[in-house]
Structure formats: C-alpha cells, structure tokens
Amino acid sequence: MPTNESLLWIAAGVFVAFLLLRFVINRRSRADREGRGGGQPAAPGAEPPVIEAAAQPDVERLAAEEAARREAERLAAEEAAHREAERLATEAAARREAERLAADRPTVHHLVCSDLVRTRQTAQPSLEVLFPQATIDTLTDSNLREQSFGVVDGMRVDDIKEQHADAWEKWLRFEADYGMPGGETTRQFHARVMDAVRRIALQHAGQTVMVVTHGGVLDMIWRTARGTGLDGPRQSDIPNAGLNRVRVSGEAVEVLDWADVRHLADLPEQPVYDQTKLVVR
DSSP states (O other), rough: OTTTTEEEEEEOOOOOOOEEEEEEEEEEHHHHHHHHHHHHHHOOOOOOEEEEEEEEHHHHHHHHHHHHHHHHHHHHHHHHHHHHHHHHHHHHHHHHHHHHHHHHHHOOOOEESSSSHHHHHHHHHHHHHHTOOOGGGSSGGGGGGGOGGGTTTTTTHHHHHHHSSSHHHHHHTTTTTTTOOSSSOOOHHHHHHHHHHHHHHHHHSSSSSEEEEEHHHHHHHHHHHOOOOOEEEEEEOOTTOOOOOOEEEEEEEEEEEEEEEEGTTTTTOOOOOOOGGGOOO
16 A cells, blocks of 8 residues: 555433412401401501411312423433443443454554544444553543534434424435534534544554444445535435445545444344435435
C-alpha cells in the first residue's frame, strides 16, 4: 500500500387538577352571635364566627393521576426493556467482532472511536484484543460523534412528533441544508465527519486504523465514496456492529468492503434503521 494511503476498518399528557374545598360554617347560636342581650350585636372584642375549611377529595382528579402514573410506569418499563435488549445485542455483537479480530489477526496499527458511551462500550472488546495495554478513554475523538439533533437529541420519535411536529416534517425531507433546531445540518455534519476521517488517515498514513463510530458517520463516508450527494435518505446498508473497509488517499475515499456481518451470522438479527421508510412522498 502506498505510504500516503490509510486503510480504515469502520464498525459501526398534562392533567389540570382543581382542589375543591367545601367551606363549612360552624354557626354559633343566634344568641352567641348577637350577644346575650337578645338581638343585640356582639360586643366589641367578642370572638368572631368560626369558619372551618375541609378538603373535598376530587375523585376524578385522583383517578386521572393514578392512571397517568400507571401509564408512565408502563412506558418507562417498556423503554427500559427495549434499551436493555439493545445493549445486550450490541454487547454480543461487539464480542463477536473482537473474536473475529482475534481469529483473523489483521494488522491494525491504531484504534479510535467516538467519545459517546455506546461506541466506547462497543470498542472495548476489540481494544482488549488489539491493544490490551491501552485504555479506551485515550483513543476517543468527539468529531466521530453522531449528527447533532439539537433540541430533540435523546428524545423518542413519538415525543418528537408530538412536541416538534413541524421540525420533524421538515427533517423527513432529508435536505442537505436542514437541521433540527439547535442541531447540525447534514452538510455541516458531513464536513465535520470527513475532516475527522481525513485527519485520522493523515496522522496514520500507510497504516490500518480501526474506527468505531455511528451509522450517520458511516452514511457520510459512503456518500463521499460513492459521490451520491447529501440530499435524500441513506441508501447504504449499515448493520449494527458490521465491518466496513475503506481506503483514504488524500481527498479520495474508496469502499473496499461494506456491511460485512459474517461474524454475526448466528446471533439474533441486529436492529436496522431504514430511512427510506420515513420519506415524505
């Protein structure tokens, strides 16, 4: 391989409650209120009538609050179970990735990954095989992060649709110069990713580097290599924990192998994010 080339292995309801109060007036006797003089007003300084306020339980409000609490608990449990299943699947895939590296023993000179937790966790087993003395925290690069989605980062899709409906509809057009409020446009994201990729390749010219990153980052690399432009949904297959090999030489990016999942053959099917199903027609 020419010394100016680098080979990259890239893995990849609001309830309004009203408290109703019933005021019970504890009426004293007429004589007590008017004084014992029989019809005379109470003497100056006499004790005023006593008014007692007792809370009246709002049955409908309490029932609504209980229903909301139970629904929130159900959704939270479902979300936790989903995230746990994803975590276990990713851990299994990452171990297989490491096992394949241990078996194939490819020549890898360096490893770098996004600094987000999920990529560090995915990279850790491979790091232990390739560079057992290294620590993952020293091998991260924030420019390999997923695209920033601003105010909707970390939100569930259903919540985005409800709370940011207009932004969601615009994003579904997959236009290069649109970004979620406070986030990156696809064009800005692409520039960040490719600057990072080319910088890594330059720093490790003539070497093979394993890069652990995100689906969106891989999409930007694929588009650059294929010259497909930045508009429209992603067209490439980007399986979870798949291996992708590209060669970077100066500005040129060449795909050598893509979406290799042979090491995952007997594992449960990995999650797939298909943007083409979201396109607004």
